[in-house]
Amino acid sequence: MGEDNAMTHARQPRHLHDGTLYWPKTMSTAPSYPVLKQRISTEVAIVGGGITGAICAAVLARHGVPAVLIEGQHIASGSTAANTGLVQFANDVMLSDLIDRIGENDAVRFYQACRKAVVALAQLSADTGEDIGYYTRSSLYCASCEDDVAKLIREYSMLRKHDFPVTWGIPSKVGGEFAKVKAGGLVTHGDAEMNPVRMAHALVSYAAKRGVQVFENTGVLEVGRLNGKFTVLCAEGEIVAEHVVKATGYLPGIVTQAASSAPILKRTYALVTPPGQIPEEWPEHYMMWETARPYLYFRTTPDGRILAGGSDEAMPDTGCDAKILQDRTEGLLAQLRELFPRQDWTAEHAWCGMFGESADDLPMIGEHAEQPGIFHALGVGGNGTVYSMIAASMLRDRILGRDNPLTPLLSPSRNQQSGSSSISPYWPSSSTQPSTSMFA
Structure with missing residues (x-):
C-alpha cells in the first residue's frame, strides 16, 4: 500500500x-x-x-x-x-456428488484426507495428555424424505467402493420415531466428538x-x-x-x-439441553445428521446432554435479537420432539454463530x-x-x-x-x- x-x-x-x-x-x-x-x-x-x-x-x-x-x-x-464439536470425515457435499463435480480421483483423495485428518486429530488430542472430551463415535446420516433414499443408497455404494467405513440402515437399537420420520439411513464409523x-x-x-x-x-x-x-x-x-x-x-x-466464488457467510443456531436428557431410544452416542438442507444434527455430551443445531440462514452476521434466537431454538426443540416425543425437551444454552461456505x-x-x-x-x-x-x-x-x-x-x-x-x-x-x- x-x-x-x-x-x-x-x-x-x-x-x-x-x-x-x-x-x-x-x-x-x-x-x-x-x-x-x-x-x-x-x-x-x-x-x-x-x-x-x-x-x-x-x-x-x-x-x-x-x-x-x-x-x-x-x-x-x-x-x-x-463450534458444536462434531468431527466427521463425511462432508456437507456427498462423495458421490463431489465426484460428479471434480472427478473421482480428486473427490476420493479429498475424502481420504478428511478421514486421515480425523485419525490425526485423535492422536494429537491424546498427545496433549489432557481430558478434552475427544471420543470416537459413529454418525447416522438419515434420508430426510423418500426422494433422498436413492441418493443415500448411491452415496453408500460409493463409500463402500472406496473402502470408507460405512454400514447401511438405521441401527435397530435406535428407537423413538426415527423409522417413521426418516426414510432411511447409513452409518459412518470412525468419526468423533470433542469439546472445542x-x-x-x-x-x-x-x-x-x-x-x-x-x-x-x-x-x-x-x-x-x-x-x-x-x-x-x-x-x-x-x-x-x-x-x-x-x-x-x-x-x-x-x-x-x-462474487461468484467468495465465501458465503451464514448464520447457524445451536442449543444444549440440561443434563439427563439423552433419550433411552438413542444408544451408543451416535451423532446424527440428515440429507435436508439446512439439516438438523445432534450429538451427546459427556455430562448427559444433547447438543443440537441447524436452521442455517443466509445472513452474514450473528447480531440476532432475543426473539429470533428463541424462535430458532423452539424450532430445533420441535424437531427433537418429532423424533423423540416421549422426551420433555428444554434448552439450557442456546446461541447463534457464523460460518461460511465456498462456491x-x-x-x-x-x-x-x-x-x-x-x-x-x-x-x-x-x-x-x-x-x-x-x-x-x-x-x-x-x-x-x-x-x-x-x-x-x-x-x-x-x-x-x-x-x-x-x-x-x-x-x-x-x-x-x-x-x-x-x-x-
Whole structure:
C-alpha cells in the first residue's frame, strides 16, 4: 500500500456469535498468556488463537518449527466457542456428488484426507495428555424424505467402493420415531466428538511447552513485507517471520474472491439441553445428521446432554435479537420432539454463530498465487475442525519443503465454478518493495 509505511487502522472484529454459549462454561479456569510487547523473530507467525491456529501451532511444534501464535482477544473465544464439536470425515457435499463435480480421483483423495485428518486429530488430542472430551463415535446420516433414499443408497455404494467405513440402515437399537420420520439411513464409523474450547486450550498449551510463543490480547494493526520477510505489527510489539498463517476465520481481511466464488457467510443456531436428557431410544452416542438442507444434527455430551443445531440462514452476521434466537431454538426443540416425543425437551444454552461456505464446497487452504508466504487456513463448510487439521498438515509440508497433492485442489487461487479470484486489499502484495497493509 505504498512505500511510506503509513499506519492503516484495523477494522472492528466481526460479531461471531450471540446467545448463551455452553463450551466456555465447561472450563472453570483457562490458561492465560501475555500481551506481545517486544520484537520477535521467528519462522512462522500464526494469527488466530481458535481451533485452527491451535492445531497449526501444535503440528509445527511437534516438528520443531519455530513459531509465534497471537490472538486478538482470548484463546478459543471466537468461532471456536460456538463450534458444536462434531468431527466427521463425511462432508456437507456427498462423495458421490463431489465426484460428479471434480472427478473421482480428486473427490476420493479429498475424502481420504478428511478421514486421515480425523485419525490425526485423535492422536494429537491424546498427545496433549489432557481430558478434552475427544471420543470416537459413529454418525447416522438419515434420508430426510423418500426422494433422498436413492441418493443415500448411491452415496453408500460409493463409500463402500472406496473402502470408507460405512454400514447401511438405521441401527435397530435406535428407537423413538426415527423409522417413521426418516426414510432411511447409513452409518459412518470412525468419526468423533470433542469439546472445542478444551481442545484449543490443550493444543495451545502443548505447543507452548514445545517452544511456540503465545500471546493474547494482541491484535494485528498491519502487515509489511520487505525482501521476502514479513513484519506483523501489533500495538506494543512486532513479529518478523518467514511465513504468516492467516487463521482468523471469518474476521475482516480474509482473502476475497470474485462474487461468484467468495465465501458465503451464514448464520447457524445451536442449543444444549440440561443434563439427563439423552433419550433411552438413542444408544451408543451416535451423532446424527440428515440429507435436508439446512439439516438438523445432534450429538451427546459427556455430562448427559444433547447438543443440537441447524436452521442455517443466509445472513452474514450473528447480531440476532432475543426473539429470533428463541424462535430458532423452539424450532430445533420441535424437531427433537418429532423424533423423540416421549422426551420433555428444554434448552439450557442456546446461541447463534457464523460460518461460511465456498462456491464449490471445498475449504480454502494454502498460499494465494499473488500472496506468496501467507498461508490461508479457511475451513469453510460444516467440517471446519477436520479442515483445520488438513490445513495444519499442508502448512507443515509447505514449511518442510514437501509436495502435498491437495495444494492445487484447495488453493485460495482456484477458480470456483466461475470468475477469477482476486486479492484482498488488506494483505501485502507480492512486491518485494516495502509495503504495509491491514491484516484484520
